[in-house]
Amino acid sequence: MDSFRNQIDLIKQRIKLSDELSKHINLISKGNDLWCLCFFHNEKTPSMKINDDTSSYYCFGCGAKGDTFSFYTDYLNYSFKDAVIELGKKAGVNIDIRSQNKDNFKIYRKYEILESASSWYHNNLLLDENNISFKYLKDRKISKDTIIEFKLGYTENKNINLYQYLLEKAYTEKDLIESNLFKKNEDGKIRNFFYKRLIFPIYDYDSKIVGFGARSLDGREPKYLNSPESEIFKKGRILFNFHKAKSIARKKQNILVSEGYMDVISLFDKGIKSVVAPLGTSITYEQLMLVWKVCKLPTLIFDGDKAGKKASIKAALLALKHLKPSYSLKFLELPDDHDPDSFINSTNKSEASTFFKRTKDLSNFIFDYAKMSFVYETPDQKIVFDKYFDDITNLIDDKKVKFFYKKDFRNKLFYFFNKNISKVGKNNFKFENQISSLEKKEYLSFLAGFINHPSIRPDLIEDLIKFDFKDFDISKCFSEISKEKNMDMDPKTLIGTIEDKNILKTISKSLNIEIYQLFPYSSPNCESKDVLNYIKESIKIIETRLSNSLKIDKSLKEFKSDSSALKWNEFKNLSYDYIDKIDV
Template sequence: MSLSPQFLDELRARTSLSALIGKTVKLTRAGREMKGCCPFHNEKTPSFYVNDDKGFYHCFGCSAHGDAIRWMTDQRGLPFMDAVKELAAAAGLEVPAPDRRAAERQERAKGLHDAMQAASDWFEAQLGGLDGADAQVLLKKRGLTAVTAKAFNLGYAPDSRVKLRQHLKDYGDAALIEAGLLIKVEDKEPYDRFRGRLMIPIRDPRGRVIAFGGRVIGDGEPKYLNSPDTPLFDKGRTLFNLDRAAPAARKANRVLVVEGYMDVIALAQAGIAEAVAPLGTALTEAQLERLWRMVPVPLLCFDGDAAGQKAALRAAHRALPLLAPGRSLAFVTLPEGQDPDDAVRTRGRDAFEAILQRSEPLVDRLWTAELAAEPLDTPEQRAGLKRRLAELAGIIADPAVKYEYGQEFRRRFDAHFAPAPRQFQRRQSGEKWKPPPAPVTPDAKAVRAAGIDRVLAKAVLAGLIRHPAEIARHVEVLGSLRMADGALGRLFEAVVDLALEDRALDSDRLVSILARSGFEAVSSDLLRADTMPYSFTRAGGDPVRAHVDLDEAIAIMVAQPEVEQELAHATAALQAGFTEEAFERQVALVKEQQALRDRLANLCQAAEDARQFGSEDD
């Protein structure tokens, strides 16, 4: 029976997932979700979450994941239709009666499944006979045992155009053609598609044979021949070994994606059962979605040659629009010229596991690829890199992930091209810090005279008090700016002086010393958490986030006076006499001014998001 997607969506919408699961699992409120101990594996600390708004459950311990229907089939063990009927009765819905065409399609599919299973059985029998001797030699050469061949139901298609057709004649030529087992060309007699090949059954998630992959014995092209797309088989939505890998992945909490059948089979023989492979095509969006239903971060372990690494990069780009919080990819780089089959056979499982432990996150693979894409010797080339990184981040649909990638790429770019850190001359005990000399050119003096944003300056100063170790990194640029006059300016000089005097000074000691020096009131006012909307001004925040955000705030504070001053000059020039060049200059500066404001707003928003998430976790 075929049910429409609309009916199934309505059924899920009318089902309270937490109420359904709560009948057998004790759940407690955790922010917007419910949590409890996972029923799919033994655990003492709850890692199983139920989200009613999104209609799914997920275990961060074993990666069990699904909706209400999946709960009934996986946890209750009901057949799909029985699960649907029980949920529909509870929701007050009537299950649609099967229509004639749907029943006919289901019956035809059943016949095709039977034909595919019969073909698989026959191929397997041929492998054990005289005709399969060459295929058996190939298996031994590849180091595959008889036990492994049996586990994957490997077979052999004799080099004949009619033997399979004759054996399956009771199914009829039309069904065998529709199943992809026979080839029909114009008005000629149909003939066997697979001839003289090692046969590898491809199964659906329920373990039913839906297609075959055939490897040539000896020389010949193509090396691998797959079934065509059929009513049972959609190449772009199927993963080889998914039926066996899914339960193994749940136990191992990982899934490996390799390039070929033999990679999967060799890994399984070595005891790594959680491997799947696409079927001769680049990894598709549908295949990625299947992988993410098993684990949050699948491991891509493609061949170590140039083609394999290009395929891995294509998969990285294909995944970008689909990324979401907690959902990504990781990449394993094999020694050059080796595939997983070679690596696990020649090095052994332990050595292969060691390679897997050195996997790199998606962001690292993208950064490395773009860094090596072209020379970076000129400003134009570096600007090109910055543009490409921004474009990659822009592909991501999820706004939170997009923001984080943009921030991460900008941080890496700045760090990679930053000048070498200055060596500060050690001062004698008691010697006070002095800012660098004042600018000497008229333009530089004008910029400095324009001053800086006092509110932002207060936030930066609060951040420096919270994180004194950051002061030495920024002392030159901070000293070259005109900090606010009065108490704020004197406090700035005192903070810098104390931090450079004692590089091991932490925030608490710095605050104590400032209090004894007469700065208690102004420093206390700066450190009030409710007055500063930034991560680096809050006590107890993420130090990595504070480090990155403080860098960004100082960069904005440095840039603002110059942009404001140049914009004032451009506006005055335009008022004195309109020219296209002056107008374009003013427009460009207004955009740059807005970009700085947007960057500052992003800092505030990121801090607010972190605060909200932190409070929910608490």
């Protein structure tokens, strides 16, 4: 048997909304659209549009909206249960109300109550008596069109309270308590959950109101308050304005994730429609999956203060764990004294446009934040700083993504820790730890082998990432040619993608006849499997040299202070081992 919800959807498919409306209201055709006078407020010009494809109506004058079922309940005064029975008969859908799970009716009842409450809140906001709420929005530079678009509301009405208003619509006290709009005190009195607050309706993925956000306007705490969670309202699974933003995000492949309701509304008001926000909490895994569903590279724009930065890095590390190829995050960093709302209202269109182009990718954002958070003056502090990146990249689930992020952070650390480069001339640099001319040519041969033999790159890349080239230009060159997008390119195509003149100069030095004569394995004519073995073996020998030379240095110092036959024998053996390796 079909679920109750599926049966409801089937009724909507089979019954044309315009046919039902035309039995009671005069419809007017405008091009391909149908319009009518709104049946919820007095007007002379039709402002209600009927959409048969979605079985819905919307009034551009007062914001009233609904579907076939709400037309029966709100206009024809049917109960929801009776509307289901009547429309089920017309659609030929056999619904045995007695056999339906009571929870289905309870949930639909909640949707219905929340929609009615939202209309009541919204109409209150437009009343002259509630100038405080309208003035607040005006001071925040929110237009009336945007107020109507988001169906913003206010909780107070001198003539009738929300509880009485809903009772008059034939809802029971039990229905209203279960809607979470009211709470019963210990003395048995029923009170509004929201009092003297600006109201933000919260919609689910299917554009149904499932709860409300509310802001106090008289200084009472908490400043922001959300509806209690229920079977239809889970804060961590919903993003404010996602129901509007999703189609634009899919089309433009761009969506902004801001921090709060007013950020979304201000940005929307200024023309940025594809914008959402979590509901007063840190962004969750479910919310991240929701934005990735419509856009592969969403952009986070949180407040510029300390709390905003903390929320941003928390979101960054959450995303890091769940990264997949092509999916990531970008970041926009606001000045310390700004949030998205204040920023968009204090800049002109040109300045804002320039700012929104200055996004920072995920790895750069994480690295820059870490630089501000760690101390790295002593070797021990540097080890802790280095280990942090190993720890966070180990969290990444996808092996391929993990590999390239490890490589990227390793390169960033290399450049960062080698800022103690001394200038030679105007534009040339050299490291404090100099390498010999022959060593440098051997390192260039590694680049040549990597470029000339695409098939071995996946097997060679990890060895070279860990390898200390001791030369800024060679290391920078390897970082560029080993990017993921270059891994499968033939040598000519790969070189053609490089624009940096210094990197091209280093590549030219490596693909040189002198390098091929000194290290034949690096030439394009050598068998790829032999190239792989030669380079791996050469790296081992170099690393053994370095390790043994350090041990020899340590042994010499110990020998000077504590000479003995045993110490001397150890030193000799170590020295011969070192020489043997060089002769391989």
